[in-house]
Structures are given as C-alpha cells and as structure tokens.
Amino acid sequence: MNPNSAPNITTLATIMARLRNRDTGCPWDIEQDFGSIAPYTIEEAYEVADAIERADMDSLKDELGDLLLQVVFHSQMASERGIFDLQDVIDGICEKMTRRHPHIFGDGNAYDAKTVTDNWENIKAAERDAKADGSALAGVATALPALLRAQKIQKRAARTGFDWPDVEGATAKIYEEIQEVQAATSADELTDEIGDLLFAVVNMARFHDVDAESALKSANAKFERRFRAMEALSGARFAELSLTEKEELWQLVKSRESKAMSNDQGKSKT
Template sequence: MSDRKLPPAIDLAAIEPPGIERLMAIMARLRDPVTGCEWDTVQTFATIAPYTIEEAYEVADAIERHDMPDLKDELGDLLLQVIFHSRMAEEAGQFDLADVIAGICDKMERRHPHIFRGAAEGGHHLWEQIKAAERGSKGAAGALDGVAIGLPALTRAEKLQKRAARTGFDWPDPSGARAKIDEELAEVEAADDATRAEEIGDLLFAVVNWSRKLGIDPEAALRAANAKFEGRFRAMEAEAGDAFAGLSLNAKEELWVAAKRR
C-alpha cells in the first residue's frame, strides 16, 4: 500500500445524479486503508486483471444473447474495472481516471484525422498506419510487437497472423492454409508423448489461419460451437432424466442425433 495520503471520505449521498463521480467516490471509499472494504483494499493490478477479462466476456455474452437489461448491468461491471485500476494507479501516483479519459480522447482524435483534424483522407488503412506509427514511437519496431499476451489464444493467433500478413508473409489464397492443416495433422499423428502437445498447438494455429483466410472469426466460431454443444447436451440430459449417466454410449449417441435433429 502506498504511503500517499488519501483524500477524506466523501458523502456519497451528496453526489447526484448518479454518474462517474459517484462511482469514483464509491471506489475511493472501498479502497480507504482504514475504513474501506477488507477485500478491495488488498487487491492489486494483477489480482484484479482476471476479473477485468471475465467482465469483458460477460459483456460479449449479453450481446450474443441480445439481452439488453443484462448488457446494461455487465457494462456497469466492466466500467467498475476501469475505475478500480485507475484508482489503484492514482494511489501509486501513476495516473488517474482523468488521465485515462484524456488519453483515449486524444487517441481517437489522432486516429481519425479526417474527422477531427481536417485531413483529406481517412479510413481503416490510415487507422492502421497511425497505429503502426504509435507502436514505433513506443519502441515497438517489429510487426508482431504490441499483440497482447493476455488475449484468448485463438484471438491472439489470428492477430499475429494478420500482422505477419501485412508484411507479405501469408498464403495467397485459402488453399495453402487448408493444405497446412493436413500437414500439421499428420505431424500430430506421428508425434510421441514429448512432442504431441506442441504439434496439437501447430494444428490449432493452422486451423485459425484457414479460418482467417475464409473470413471467419475463429473465436466467434468456437464460441458458437460451444453454445451448440451445450444446447444439445442439455437436451440429451433433459430427455433421459436421471438415467442419463448410466446409459450406454450407443444410447447416448442416439440421444445426441435426436438433439441435432431438433
């Protein structure tokens, strides 16, 4: 915990209407080292990061389900994560929420010069050029620099492949990526216990590459497959009831086929 003196407690009820200031005050109260919440006061950037990722996925889940009331709640939870990280940074004397907001405002204006700065052209190609220049200013010279390690593996694989493709390192059409899958599958089948996991990784990477060449988001495709499997499996359980676990594999396969038909 930083030795930096914290501001006095704020009368939360006096902050109306509810807004960002009220949420900031709530977080300040929760983080107060004397009167705050015993859980909130001991958290760090590292311990909160998994919750931040989880909340982002819950936002995506609400969108997938077209559940607007839940989306409202999940966006609030995600916003709280931004407030939490910003508060911890403020306590450490690094930056505060105002700096975070100013930074993203500056970035959006900088990346849309045709909207905010009177430039003659814009669009996605210019956005990518500006992002590349920003990475260069941060000392990130390589094409793959800046692809976050914490991304889901499928998403990160696709981003790495897209970055490589911008340098010309890419299959000219989907057929090359498809052939690579057969090659990697053969290597999995020929692998021993020591190398099989590595070869499975190569196979998955190749599948992501083929998906990218077909214009399909691999992360979204796998999420949809997960949802489809879950729905069919739950239908099997509902059909069989308490007897499900004791059924033979053939009986379960029949239930699976019936669930697919429905």
C-alpha cells in the same frame, strides 16, 4: 458527495477513493492490487459480451457499470502510486480516438468501413514504430483468449506480407499438421503439434473471414444444445447407454434439429 446531485464519473471515483482509504476504507478493497483485480476485469468484460449475446439490455447496463468500476479501480491504485490517475486515462483515450480518426477530426478521407479499418491499422503501425518494441506483433495482449490472439497475430503478420498466397496453402497446412500430430511420440511433442494444428485452423478461418473465437463459441453452444437434448430423450439412464445407442440418439437429435430449421425457413418464405 452531494446526495441531491446526479452521480457521474467523478462520483464513482470518489467512492473508490473512499473504499481504498487506508484508515477508513473497506479491508477487501484496500488489500487489492493490479494483479488481484485483473481477473475481475476480464470476467466483467466477458459478462458484458454475454449480456449482449442474450440481448438483455438491463443486464448490459449493469455489466457496463461493473466494467467501468474496473477502470476506476485500476486508476485509483495507479493514482496512489503517483503513476497516473483517472483523468490521465480519459485524456489518453480522447487523444487516441482523435488521432486515429483523421477523417473525422483532421484532413483524412475514409468513405467506407474498410478504408477506416485500413487507416486505423496504419496509424497503429506508425505508433508501434515510434516505440522501443517496433515489432508488427507488439501490443497484442498475451491475456487474450488463445484463438482470438492467434487470429490477431496472424493478421499482423499478414500485413507485413508473411502469409499464404491463397486459402489452399492454409488448408494444406492443416493436413500437414494433422500428420505431425499423428506422428508425435511424446506428451510434450503431442501438445506442441496440437497447438500448431489449432493455429493452422485459425489461419484457415481468417482466410474465409470467419472469426475463429465466434465459430468455436457457436460450436460449443451447438454441442451443448444437442447433448442436453440427448439427455432429455434418454432420461437418467443416459450414462448407461452403449456408445452405439448414444450415437443413434445424437443422429436423431441432429435430424430433428435439421427438420425444425427447415420448417422455420419454410415459414419465413411464406
């Protein structure tokens, strides 16, 4: 490695190959395999998303580097087994992006983002048909967060015509599932019915063009913000308060939050 040259993807691949060297490499890196590294890959993707949400561009740069390392790490392990290498990964994604953008690299037409998305999905569907698993649901990763995966497989199913005709049907299904949760008589049945209820809620979110994963993430943040405000108001004695007192605190926090939002909106209009 030339210390005077600017590092590039080849430099990173060389570093990883050295770390994985069975004789002179790092003991920790050497003993890893695809399964042991996969959780780190997922974690790094979430850290990229977190940096974006916080609008922290310095962190984003670092986290993207960590995520890139994961790609190189997996590619190096595959190369050692003679399956594929980093260049194959790069070649594959370049070919895929070219194939899926015929309006840019071919003779296709797309005049807005919706048309691009529709064309993309049609091309992916044709690719699935060419594979052994031609299911409309093929390729939706099982490791995705459950809400996100539910939304994706619902969209795939809807593209085949298997869908509610309108949002009323999706909404009615939620009430039906609530009744089935209430009628459950065992732990296993309750788990199954609650899963169906969550799936139905995701379906309604999809009809409203709401991303279920983002909606729940926002709800989590809102609950945490309000709960912390309750703790701050009550101090160390929060856990000792009665449920009625806690509910009063909750309503107080909500009221203050609503007033603050109204004031902010009023200022923005002036």
